[in-house]
Amino acid sequence: xxxxxxxxxxxxxxxxxxxxxxxxxxxxxxxxxxxxxxxxxxxxxxxxxxxxxxxxxxxxxxxxxxxxxxxxxxxxxxxxxxxxxxxxxxxxxxxxxxxxxxxxxxxxxxxxxxxxxxxxxxxxxxxxxxxxxxxxxxxxxxxxxxxxxxxxxxxxxxxxxxxxxxxxxxxxxxxxxxxxxxxxxxxxxxxxxxxxxxxxxxxxxxxxxxxxxxxxxxxxxxxxxxxxxxxxxxxxxxxxxxxxxxxxxxxxxxxxxxxxxxxxxxxxxxxxxxxxxxxxxxxxxxxxxxxxxxxxxxxxxxxxxxxxxxxxxxxxxxxxxxxxxxxxxxxxxxxxxxxxxxxxxxxxxxxxxxxxxxxxxxxxxxxxxxxxxxxxxxxxxxxxxxxxxxxxxxxxxxxxxxxxxxxxxxxxxxxxxxxxxxx
Amino acid sequence: xxxxxxxxxxxxxxxxxxxxxxxxxxxxxxxxxxxxxxxxxxxxxxxxxxxxxxxxxxxxxxxxxxxxxxxxxxxxxxxxxxxxxxxxxxxxxxxxxxxxxxxxxxxxxxxxxxxxxxxxxxxxxxxxxxxxxxxxxxxxxxxxxxxxxxxxxxxxxxxxxxxxxxxxxxxxxxxxxxxxxxxxxxxxxxxxxxxxxxxxxxxxxxxxxxxxxxxxxxxxxxxxxxxxxxxxxxxxxxxxxxxxxxxxxxxxxxxxxxxxxxxxxxxxxxxxxxxxxxxxxxxxxxxxxxxxxxxxxxxxxxxxxxxxxxxxxxxxxxxxxxxxxxxxxxxxxxxxxxxxxxxxxxxxxxxxxxxxxxxxxxxxxxxxxxxxxxxxxxxxxxxxxxxxxxxxxxxxxxxxxxxxxxxxxxxxxxxxxxxxxxx
Numbered sequence: 001x002x003x004x005x006x007x008x009x010x011x012x013x014x015x016x017x018x019x020x021x022x023x024x025x026x027x028x029x030x031x032x033x034x035x036x037x038x039x040x041x042x043x044x045x046x047x048x049x050x051x052x053x054x055x056x057x058x059x060x061x062x063x064x065x066x067x068x069x070x071x072x073x074x075x076x077x078x079x080x081x082x083x084x085x086x087x088x089x090x091x092x093x094x095x096x097x098x099x100x101x102x103x104x105x106x107x108x109x110x111x112x113x114x115x116x117x118x119x120x121x122x123x124x125x126x127x128x129x130x131x132x133x134x135x136x137x138x139x140x141x142x143x144x145x146x147x148x149x150x151x152x153x154x155x156x157x158x159x160x161x162x163x164x165x166x167x168x169x170x171x172x173x174x175x176x177x178x179x180x181x182x183x184x185x186x187x188x189x190x191x192x193x194x195x196x197x198x199x200x201x202x203x204x205x206x207x208x209x210x211x212x213x214x215x216x217x218x219x220x221x222x223x224x225x226x227x228x229x230x231x232x233x234x235x236x237x238x239x240x241x242x243x244x245x246x247x248x249x250x251x252x253x254x255x256x257x258x259x260x261x262x263x264x265x266x267x268x269x270x271x272x273x274x275x276x277x278x279x280x281x282x283x284x285x286x287x288x289x290x291x292x293x294x295x296x297x298x299x300x301x302x303x304x305x306x307x308x309x310x311x312x313x314x315x316x317x318x319x320x321x322x323x324x325x326x327x328x329x330x331x332x333x334x335x336x337x338x339x340x341x342x343x344x345x346x347x348x349x350x351x352x353x354x355x356x357x358x359x360x361x362x363x364x365x366x367x368x369x370x371x372x373x374x375x376x377x378x379x380x381x382x383x384x385x386x387x388x389x390x391x392x393x394x395x396x397x398x399x400x401x402x403x404x405x406x407x408x409x410x411x412x413x414x415x416x417x418x419x420x421x422x423x
Numbered sequence: 424x425x426x427x428x429x430x431x432x433x434x435x436x437x438x439x440x441x442x443x444x445x446x447x448x449x450x451x452x453x454x455x456x457x458x459x460x461x462x463x464x465x466x467x468x469x470x471x472x473x474x475x476x477x478x479x480x481x482x483x484x485x486x487x488x489x490x491x492x493x494x495x496x497x498x499x500x501x502x503x504x505x506x507x508x509x510x511x512x513x514x515x516x517x518x519x520x521x522x523x524x525x526x527x528x529x530x531x532x533x534x535x536x537x538x539x540x541x542x543x544x545x546x547x548x549x550x551x552x553x554x555x556x557x558x559x560x561x562x563x564x565x566x567x568x569x570x571x572x573x574x575x576x577x578x579x580x581x582x583x584x585x586x587x588x589x590x591x592x593x594x595x596x597x598x599x600x601x602x603x604x605x606x607x608x609x610x611x612x613x614x615x616x617x618x619x620x621x622x623x624x625x626x627x628x629x630x631x632x633x634x635x636x637x638x639x640x641x642x643x644x645x646x647x648x649x650x651x652x653x654x655x656x657x658x659x660x661x662x663x664x665x666x667x668x669x670x671x672x673x674x675x676x677x678x679x680x681x682x683x684x685x686x687x688x689x690x691x692x693x694x695x696x697x698x699x700x701x702x703x704x705x706x707x708x709x710x711x712x713x714x715x716x717x718x719x720x721x722x723x724x725x726x727x728x729x730x731x732x733x734x735x736x737x738x739x740x741x742x743x744x745x746x747x748x749x750x751x752x753x754x755x756x757x758x759x760x761x762x763x764x765x766x767x768x769x770x771x772x773x774x775x776x777x778x779x780x781x782x783x784x785x786x787x788x789x790x791x792x793x794x795x796x797x798x799x800x801x802x803x804x805x806x807x808x809x810x811x812x813x814x815x816x817x818x819x820x821x822x823x824x825x826x827x828x829x830x831x832x833x834x835x836x837x838x839x840x841x842x843x844x845x846x
Contacts, residue, residue: 097807331814384520391754393816
């Protein structure tokens, strides 16, 4: 069986065009889904119907289904690729609402607050962590996120870090070992001994469940030499590097990330000209996290300057209880447009294809034959509404690997009202 | 039949306490609903059950139902009063996404853009306007808004303004006649003749459908003398005044509103010390509209200064296609906390009780016996999450006049899983 989404008023494909449209916008478009993958993309008028045979239509190269086809009428509304959220910390217990409230009343954000979440996380059972994780994933899916990276980093002991990456690996292939999130209290006066632990027994326990190695390279967290040790140890174990850097002030973390070929360096609230030049000349993505600046009242980085300089920019939510408890990619897009100087098209690209680049993935974040059928139908005629209508839940339906994930969508109801649209 | 919402972890009543908690927070609380009104509020342990008779429990003064009671388990989560959105423009055709996109790329906002929406509104049929309105109301309800004021102002002819207030009156009792929104192109060179129309035949046609008279008192819209004429004509016809002022620059609109005893003056982006003093000494509410500053990149007004000076502050969305297309009270609360210096409790008060004050209503915005049973159950343990988790859809269930309005809430599912909780 195939699914045809047709009457799409505006389709963002992220396949750049010869005319210079980097997000490859199509109007009056359709997308054919087969076996969880995109099978065809084009003008609605040219959309392939079901055939009685299998394989491709004679001479056309257009794949067809096995005779039945679900047809979804997008009603002239916009479809975008599912969001690829390349930076999240979903494995934790408790929250820090009171700390947030105090910060909004004037208290400054400091990395040390992470330790209170460490205590709550260590105290939570596996099933409690799983239930919490499932809640976040449902919430993200309802907001259009179809791929999510998940970090450890609130365990900070061998047994707890192993637990976090293992539980994360139950729901995503994008697991990041972040034992080097902050130095735990029990190692407060001997941080290098903690780095020994992270690069030794903790890495041994976590590497089998992880794809990525990460470190928070920042004053108050890990020094540049410590960060290098962590990343190099992970690389030696087959993990690919990514880095938290320049969140609280300028530093050398960005340059370290570029030097080690990190897929992404994340935060970048405080970048030097040298950082920008190094990023522009590299394959390292800069992942901006607007929720962090929002929730800590830090200055927003100037994405306009970065993009104009040739840096590849991604957007992610950084969902975590301390510095950014949003899980809303639409919210991050709205802030990126309003406060970081991105155009709506650039922000949507950064939250989809940009996230995919930050994870070195080419099967998501793009609507093209062969890619995963991860798609979002908006309750809006254009992706611009994601910034134009901040805070409004605009996701009508989400397809993950070709399967409609949300109950009660308007497109479902329209199909019911019109009777079967199978043709 | 009665409905008991129990196991409420944090209940915001907006009934100020002797201990100085203006939002009257209760923990481990319950609310009893009977005939669409709040019948009882208190500790969950003291909640009244159903009786076999009617009337009140012997000697207790506690009202009881006619023998059956629906019990909703809030699961320790937070309940707040339904949002009272005291400023919206939901009667219009088209949108201005392209104008928004251009503005984000550097173009300045000007009041004249209203005219493009006037053309689209005049071209729309009654049924098109009704369908659009219904879509906005559904969207708002899903975000926790249970009372909404609706303005005309995109018709700007007698027939079109009458149409807008008449259609708005089909769905709300809070209808505002805003014929004096902007001078339409056909009167561009004779604005006083347009004021003659507004205060004459247009007012005659619109007053029967309206509760409020409003004017946009601002450079580029209406002068202070013109605004006074509009408001006084409305007052003479039995309408109560409210005013748009100080959105684009300082002016005398706030003072005019206070002088005429307006229920609310809205925007207040640019306030003078004299404005603040006048407001603090008055019964006029200042309604802040964070979506406007967000969507036009104007400076956020300092709500902290206003509240500390004794001004009564409300929050509203100002949903409109030009300057603020959000309909999300949670988003406005998040911005008010992050960028206007309000505490989460103050922002929630402003979006509920504050909105009620701005509409001179005492039956909404408060959880106390006799008030309408308009309640919101959050997917969160505390109202702080409305600011702490920006953009995340946190509304689990909404009761409007005691009736659960949203399908598929977590509280519904919990009730199903646990079997009937009727006791």
